[in-house]
Amino acid sequence: MFEAADVLDELNDEQRRAATHSDGPLLVLAGAGTGKTGTLVARAAWLRAQGTEASRILLLTFTRRAADDMLARVVSRAAAGPGGGLGTPRTADERICGGTFHAIAHRIIRAHAESFSLPPEFSVIDPADVADVLDVLRADHGLVGTERRAPRAAVCADIYTRCVNTQTTIEDVVAASFPWCRDFTGQLAGLFRAYVAHKRGHALVDFDDLLLLWRAALADPAAGAALRGLFDAVLVDEYQDVNAVQAEIVRLLRPDGRGLTCVGDDAQAIYAFRGADPGHLRALAGAYPGLNVIRLVRNYRSRDSVLRLANAVRPQSEGLELELTGLRGAGAFPQLVRCHDEATQAREIAARVLDAHESGRQLRDQAVLVRAAHHSDVLEVELSARGIPFVKFGGLRFTEAAHVKDFLAAARVVANPADDIGWFRVLRLHEGIGPTHARRIVDALRLADPSPLERWPAAVEAVPARARDAVSATVTGLIGAAALDRTADKAVAILAALVGPLRARYPDAGPRIADLERLADAAASRPSLHEALVELALDPPVSGSDLAGPPRLDDDYLVISTIHSAKGLEWPVVHLPHLVDGAVPSDMALSSRDGLAEERRLFYVAVTRARDELYLYAPLRLHHRRNGRDDRHSYAQVSRFLDARAQAKCEIVEAAPRQPAVPRVAQLAATVDAALESLWGAG
DNA sequence: GGTAACTGGGTTTTT
DNA sequence: CCCAGTTACC
Numbered sequence: 001m002f003e004a005a006d007v008l009d010e011l012n013d014e015q016r017r018a019a020t021h022s023d024g025p026l027l028v029l030a031g032a033g034t035g036k037t038g039t040l041v042a043r044a045a046w047l048r049a050q051g052t053e054a055s056r057i058l059l060l061t062f063t064r065r066a067a068d069d070m071l072a073r074v075v076s077r078a079a080a081g082p083g084g085g086l087g088t089p090r091t092a093d094e095r096i097c098g099g100t101f102h103a104i105a106h107r108i109i110r111a112h113a114e115s116f117s118l119p120p121e122f123s124v125i126d127p128a129d130v131a132d133v134l135d136v137l138r139a140d141h142g143l144v145g146t147e148r149r150a151p152r153a154a155v156c157a158d159i160y161t162r163c164v165n166t167q168t169t170i171e172d173v174v175a176a177s178f179p180w181c182r183d184f185t186g187q188l189a190g191l192f193r194a195y196v197a198h199k200r201g202h203a204l205v206d207f208d209d210l211l212l213l214w215r216a217a218l219a220d221p222a223a224g225a226a227l228r229g230l231f232d233a234v235l236v237d238e239y240q241d242v243n244a245v246q247a248e249i250v251r252l253l254r255p256d257g258r259g260l261t262c263v264g265d266d267a268q269a270i271y272a273f274r275g276a277d278p279g280h281l282r283a284l285a286g287a288y289p290g291l292n293v294i295r296l297v298r299n300y301r302s303r304d305s306v307l308r309l310a311n312a313v314r315p316q317s318e319g320l321e322l323e324l325t326g327l328r329g330a331g332a333f334p335q336l337v338r339c340h341d342e343a344t345q346a347r348e349i350a351a352r353v354l355d356a357h358e359s360g361r362q363l364r365d366q367a368v369l370v371r372a373a374h375h376s377d378v379l380e381v382e383l384s385a386r387g388i389p390f391v392k393f394g395g396l397r398f399t400e401a402a403h404v405k406d407f408l409a410a411a412r413v414v415a416n417p418a419d420d421i422g423w424f425r426v427l428r429l430h431e432g433i434g435p436t437h438a439r440r441i442v443d444a445l446r447l448a449d450p451s452p453l454e455r456w457p458a459a460v461e462a463v464p465a466r467a468r469d470a471v472s473a474t475v476t477g478l479i480g481a482a483a484l485d486r487t488a489d490k491a492v493a494i495l496a497a498l499v500g501p502l503r504a505r506y507p508d509a510g511p512r513i514a515d516l517e518r519l520a521d522a523a524a525s526r527p528s529l530h531e532a533l534v535e536l537a538l539d540p541p542v543s544g545s546d547l548a549g550p551p552r553l554d555d556d557y558l559v560i561s562t563i564h565s566a567k568g569l570e571w572p573v574v575h576l577p578h579l580v581d582g583a584v585p586s587d588m589a590l591s592s593r594d595g596l597a598e599e600r601r602l603f604y605v606a607v608t609r610a611r612d613e614l615y616l617y618a619p620l621r622l623h624h625r626r627n628g629r630d631d632r633h634s635y636a637q638v639s640r641f642l643d644a645r646a647q648a649k650c651e652i653v654e655a656a657p658r659q660p661a662v663p664r665v666a667q668l669a670a671t672v673d674a675a676l677e678s679l680w681g682a683g
Numbered sequence: 684g685g686t687a688a689c690t691g692g693g694t695t696t697t698t
Numbered sequence: 699c700c701c702a703g704t705t706a707c708c
Contacts, residue, residue: 062698063697063698064698100698101698102698103698126698127697127698152701152702207697207698208698210698211698270696271696271697271698273695273696273697274696274697274698371695371696372694372695372696373694373695373696374694374695374699431686431687432685432686432687432708433686434685434686434687435685435686436684436685436686437685437686464685466708538698562695562696562697563696564695564696564697565696565697586695586696587695588695588696589695598696602696
């Protein structure tokens with residue numbers, strides 16, 4: 001049914017050794033652009049050719065996009081031969097089980113909710129919801145700012161998730177990463193206990209719980225054997241970005257290492273801030289004595305000129321050294337454009353984007369990669385002014401927009417009436433309902449007891465008179481939605497229930513409601529509202545245009561992305577702005593050694609996204625919004641990562657500010673004021 | 684007492 | 699743009 005030979009023919013020797021490695025544990029150290037994805041796809045294909053059923057191969061990836069990409073490639077090779085097949089598989093046994101750790105964990109937990117004694121209607125809450133829960137509980141635990149400033153809810157949530165993902169005690173996490181919260185360690189412990197109890201009482205599951213529950217089920221003597229037995233082979237991509245819990249899940253899935261393949265590159269570890277630790281990659285050799293290590297160093301992506309800079313920037317790491325060798329010829333030197341200020345930088349980028357476009361590149365062959373989402377603000381204005389279309393990835397997400405959160409909260413209430421955070425948000429949407437009233441109403445519903453919806457007629461007494469009609473209408477609408485069967489009908493009914501309060505709340509309600517109509521459409525195609533909600537929480541649309549439907553093939557636009565979101569991707573032309581200390585590396589990371597090391601890896605990831613042309617920009621005068629007038633700008637240094645050795649691999653260009661076309665006029669405002677004075681008359 | 688409206692200061696990266 | 703803190707209204 002399937003020819004592995006075709007796939008293997010396209011591989012080099014090391015790749016083929018990795019793809020056809022027999023049974024024991026395998027670690028593939030794959031530098032950037034060395035064909036890691038192709039190798040993993042080939043390995044999955046080879047395993048199938050050896051007789052492993054597709055559904056018994058588990059592929060764990062870092063993003064949903066990476067999983068879909070690889071699954072499609074495996075299938076297209078099997079179903080349509082090399083190069084063919086755009087469709088996704090329809091038959092279950094053709095399908096490899098693939099996704100992020102969180103998505104797979106969710107799938108397993110949802111399927112076995114009863115075995116894990118979870119209510120089947122449990123809600124999955126995102127980090128913002130976690131902060132909302134903590135914000136409510138905070139008051140009971142001596143964490144409201146009175147004499148000394150207590151950590152805010154979002155900070156508490158960060159500490160909590162850090163403890164979980166690194167499996168470290170509060171004392172150690174606070175001491176290492178949140179020293180200003182040291183005085184509150186005791187209160188935080190109480191808060192976290194209450195938070196866990198609250199989640200269990202209201203059928204809430206957060207992102208961390210998904211991993212913890214999967215791990216606990218795997219560690220259970222009875223359930224573990226059954227869950228392990230679901231798979232014969234486990235392939236893990238981007239292993240340098242796993243956290244302690246994920247590493248243990250992998251261990252529990254393949255305790256003896258048979259059928260385990262991990263792929264990673266510790267120079268590309270960029271998720272320490274959320275508990276990932278490339279130490280788990282290095283620890284694999286100790287965990288599996290028979291571990292086979294294969295290095296991929298032949299780079300198929302970038303020109304030598306780009307690779308020379310990449311190698312100069314790449315951090316050194318003990319034991320896992322790796323120097324990339326190019327195969328695509330020399331290429332032009334990367335340009336380092338020293339810009340007078342940010343406006344100059346924006347003009348220089350726009351000019352080079354247009355140059356490349358005129359010499360035959362499509363806009364979508366180019367990307368601008370930034371450290372922080374707001375780094376492209378000035379550029380976006382410049383691009384709009386010049387009529388250059390662009391799409392932005394990363395940064396603020398569609399699901400973080402207020403009205404989207406409102407809709408998701410209402411949908412969660414319908415799916416899981418015990419979801420107090422959802423109730424809270426829906427109630428507060430109404431005029432005249434603040435935190436206190438919302439809490440009273442939620443208390444009156446007694447969500448922890450069975451069937452809170454039936455208690456609504458009594459709870460309505462807790463609504464202040466002037467808001468009663470509006471709130472009643474909304475809740476009645478939601479109760480009606482809960483009674484419907486089809487997902488599509490539910491979604492429509494939920495939106496209908498919200499239209500009134502949304503119009504009252506938002507002056508620009510029209511476009512917001514239009515957004516939600518598309519969201520309701522998207523949710524309607526899912527088998528259940530539950531699945532739709534979790535998919536949205538776990539894998540939110542990355543840009544507002546995502547829900548507008550697939551982009552037309554003739555649409556051409558420049559990509560703007562955070563470096564984090566650009567991981568694993570490549571473009572023929574890459575522009576890297578803001579290469580000054582304070583931005584790259586971020587000033588948030590300057591104080592710690594580890595932080596700085598991660599920033600360097602991030603820069604390495606950015607540089608290695610480029611295939612042919614790489615442009616680096618350093619705006620040397622930055623504006624600041626300060627209260628004082630004197631302090632309008634400061635001077636920046638070219639990023640410390642672009643030291644003399646790295647700059648030697650670049651062509652250096654000076655970009656001066658545009659000369660003003662009109663001569664400077666002194667005291668212009670004084671002239672105007674004097675003219676105005678004549679209007680006020682002689683007093 | 685509880686809410687809305689205003690103001691001033693701050694902003695990393697994401698499953 | 700979003701949050702916290704303050705003030706002014708019901």
